[in-house]
Amino acid sequence: MTDQSAPTAERLAACHWPELPKRYDTALREAVAFVFDRFDPVGVVATGTIVRGTPHPASDLDLCVIHLAPFRQRVQRYFSAVPAEIFVNPPDTIRTYFQQEHESARSIFAHMLATGTIVWASDSVTEALCREAKAWLARSDGIAETWLTRSRYAAATQMEDAFDVIESDPVAARMLLSRAVTAMIELECRKRTGRIPRGKDLISVLAAADEDLGRLAAEFFSEGSLNEQSQAAGSMADRILMTRGFFEWDSGPEGV
Numbered sequence: 001m002t003d004q005s006a007p008t009a010e011r012l013a014a015c016h017w018p019e020l021p022k023r024y025d026t027a028l029r030e031a032v033a034f035v036f037d038r039f040d041p042v043g044v045v046a047t048g049t050i051v052r053g054t055p056h057p058a059s060d061l062d063l064c065v066i067h068l069a070p071f072r073q074r075v076q077r078y079f080s081a082v083p084a085e086i087f088v089n090p091p092d093t094i095r096t097y098f099q100q101e102h103e104s105a106r107s108i109f110a111h112m113l114a115t116g117t118i119v120w121a122s123d124s125v126t127e128a129l130c131r132e133a134k135a136w137l138a139r140s141d142g143i144a145e146t147w148l149t150r151s152r153y154a155a156a157t158q159m160e161d162a163f164d165v166i167e168s169d170p171v172a173a174r175m176l177l178s179r180a181v182t183a184m185i186e187l188e189c190r191k192r193t194g195r196i197p198r199g200k201d202l203i204s205v206l207a208a209a210d211e212d213l214g215r216l217a218a219e220f221f222s223e224g225s226l227n228e229q230s231q232a233a234g235s236m237a238d239r240i241l242m243t244r245g246f247f248e249w250d251s252g253p254e255g256v
Helices: 008-013 022-038 091-104 108-114 125-138 145-164 170-193 199-209 211-221 226-240
Strands: 041-047 061-067 073-079 082-089 117-121
Touching (some): 022 061, 022 117, 041 108, 061 108, 091 108, 091 125, 108 125, 117 125, 170 211, 211 226
16 A cells, blocks of 8 residues: 555556556556646546557546545546546445446446556555445346336337338438337347446447347448338347337336
């Protein structure tokens, strides 16, 4: 552990740097120096595709900064021409994210901490949060039937609305079909894996789980006629929703 009150240069010297290409290494060091100058952290975790060694041309650095002050903040800046997103939060807020994201099946923050590298920590809080993040990702609480039904209904409604205007307003129909297909992919991914992947991973996760559904999704989002898109969307709806529009259901009494 290192002294939280030490000067920036001293804390930088105590950092544990992941092995990165020079461009990213320079950017990360500049970003962490910025964090030390601007905030009073107890921990800094570097994460994202750059740190995991699978960057894309547009990838950015992600820094999770843990501090004890009662506020959260997000900062986006360039460091050596590399974009960086800096998420500053106290521990209790991060734990709230874990809970909320688990309930919505979108464990973004837990994934960031679970797959990141602790660059600097002044106490055991950061390590504890990273362990908790991994535990949250490992949890599988099942999917409530009410969630499945509501998700089916939401996607089916988008499908029905799209087919309603497919002749009169083809542009709106494409938009609605796109929303419906995205909702269907999210639903199927959650059923198959227990969570909803990031948007850029949706189709690859679906294809890994079901080759035919992945092919239909790729066909839908590839350039094609509206008729071809509607056919692909309809085939996906038959598989995932078991309907292309209205179906009977009852939510039962709910508190207000």
